[in-house]
Amino acid sequence: MKRWKHIIGLVLFMGFFIANGSRTTAQTVTDSLFSRGNNWYHNKQYEKAVACYERVVALGYESADLYYNLGNAYYKQKQFALAILHYEKALLLKPGDQDIRLNLSLANAHIVDRIDNIPEFFLKRWIKGIQNTFSPNQWAPLCLVFLVLAALSFSAYFAARNLMVKKSGFISGVFLLFFALLSLYFMYSRIHDIRDHESAIILTPVINVRSSPDEQSTNVFVLHEGLKVVVTDSVQNWKEIRIANGNKGWVPGHVLGAI
């Protein structure tokens, strides 16, 4: 009896934690900024809308919708590179969103560089596809649900007298446990993607990509704004980038906007 009391107490304590973190004054400020930005956008005052949204971002808050709206406001001002950057950020948080995907493809239609993608291995693509179905904060409860179900299944396996119940309990338990681990992996892989800022968008109209991190080195190729690149290395203020067709080169860090 004493042990149960302890556990209930802990759960209550954690619950208190969540409840406490959910609503703060900062959040109401950002919410109002966000809705003000929406109003400006509605009234076609895109610059002011951008200012409002950017303040929310500066305060350290984010959401897929915020980035999506910010991308829209930039798009309306014909700043396609910044629009793409924010759509990509939004997509990272909410990969399944059709609106974001559509607007991103519209913005991408405006950029100069057309680089052929090297198609990824189909299995990797599938796994990425599954992984991107949910955001990390959706994967986490999913993982917990699977874990609970797995625990229940195994409990059934242990508790049941009936052989059928026992069998099905064991099999479903194994599968559910596998799913739980898989969603755990997907969650951390997504978190890694979001935190790592592995990809970036070129924000300068034209940039010479150099063969080494040096102003004097030879130009390898030229890229234009709005292109998505992968940052593979970094030396001081220089970043090594890889574009979709596999070519590599160095650019000064300030020309990139990390996703």
Place this chain on the structure above:
Amino acid sequence: MYRIQIIILLFISGCVHAQTVQFTAEAAPNVLEVGEQFTLTYSSNQAYEEFTPPEIHDFDLLGGPMEGHSQNFSSVNGKVTTSSSYQYSYFYRATKEGKFTIPSATLKFKNKIYKSNVVNIEVVKGSQQRPSHSQNVSDQVQDNGSSGINPDDLFVRLVLDKKQVFIGEQILATVKIFTKLRLAGINYSFKGPDYTGFFIDPIETPALRTLQREAQGGDIYYTGVVRRVMLIPQKAGDITIQPFDVDVAVERTSVFDLDVPARLLSKPVKISVKSLPENAPVTFKGAVGKFSIASSLNNTNIKANEPLTYKLTIRGTGNLKLINEIVVNVPDEMEIYDPVINTRFDNALTGSKTFEYMIVPKTAGSFNLPAVAFTFFDVESGQYKTIQTQSYQIHVAKGENDSVFDASSPVNKEDVKLLSRDIQYIKTNSVRLSRKDSFFGCTPLFYFACLMVIFLFVLFLLMRKRLIRQQSDVAGLRLRKADKYARKRLKSCEALLKQGNDSAFYEEMLGAFWDYLSHKLNIPVSALSKESAGIALKNRNINQELIDQLFDVTNICEMARYGHGGGVEKQQLYRNAIAVITLLHQKLR
């Protein structure tokens, strides 16, 4: 008071400024032989108050000072200007040869002291003959054949300002006629010297009107420059400029004589040309001399695709004409066009060359227009020198129609379809903003929840284990309880069995059974029959085996009661009855 003074000063200075004081000294002639006279004249455009001549000991004063005054009116486009000249003149005779300098004189005008320039005078020993006047040319012509002119009296020379030069260094070559005779004319279209190996840049030479007095080899000649040329050597080595000839006519001495033609032959001139040192920097493009470079940019804040004018000016002395290239580097984001080149000469040697470039930035951004390095070979020090312009930071704003998004980019059909579409509207339904980088999966809560699930599962397993143990205990207990219950029910039977009262034993046994079933199955004894009890027991999930066993016991009891089956062991029957009731009791509860 102070202010009034300033106003007065301004007024005075204004007056003075209107006519500044010019005070010059001049000696004529300034090249002369011993015993010759010359005039030293000081002239000023203002009537002075006080004039102090310098002290002169090198010459004999013959006369002076003579004061003079002249006034000059001129009318240009109806505007009349007046200029006055006040002069002091002295007459001197040269007594000894040498080069002399007459120091400056001073002049006082409106309480201010002005100084004249210094005057240089060269005195040569001189020949006994007076030039040209006393000479009987026609006599000489007859004496010396066709030319008949003493070559010491009339000759032509190619005069170079230097004879030891580097490749690319400028040489001023002058064709000069020296004469003691009066010349009637010169054929200017003579075939000039052959300047092979040189870049030739002719210099405009005015037609000869007056000859200058010049000392040459202890004699005084009248000299005239016939032709001037700038030479720039193109190859190293000793170069000899071959002699050339000029046709002249010497003036007749009397009305009845004819002008005497003469052909003058120059002397060969040797020039040694040194090659430039090997270690030339990359930026050296052949400039030799002494130069400075300046740059200017008309604007540093412009929009993309608008032109910038970038001007580089090289000024100095040297082979300006041969400088045709400057290495100008611009950022890759800019386009530079070929320059417009302008050359302007201040005089024969110095001048400036302007390279005007048009630069068009193609994209927005902040760019550095690097410094331009210009290297020339400095003749004086014999070394390469590199000079640099300043660098410029250019801020380029986005142009009106930026070419980056123009039709130049290849757009496929799909893109055209996309480009015509508008984006989806923003999301306005209230979203939950979360702090950046706040992932539930990384919070302790998540870890706690995961551990909690596992912990609860393990706890469940442990609990279940204990329960099973307890349950197994309960079964044993129940068995014991049921056994006890059955024995209690059949207690009277046991007593009768010991007494040996057979019929009462069977009676009692049957009664106990029916009593038990009626009690357990909730069926009144009156309604109880074998069939109804069997159905009820079946409904309570009692297996057929046990039911058969039960009815076996009751059948035996019934049969024995009515005197049949005497062979049944009573003890065995009793034990069977106990076992049946115990089992039933366990199942029925």
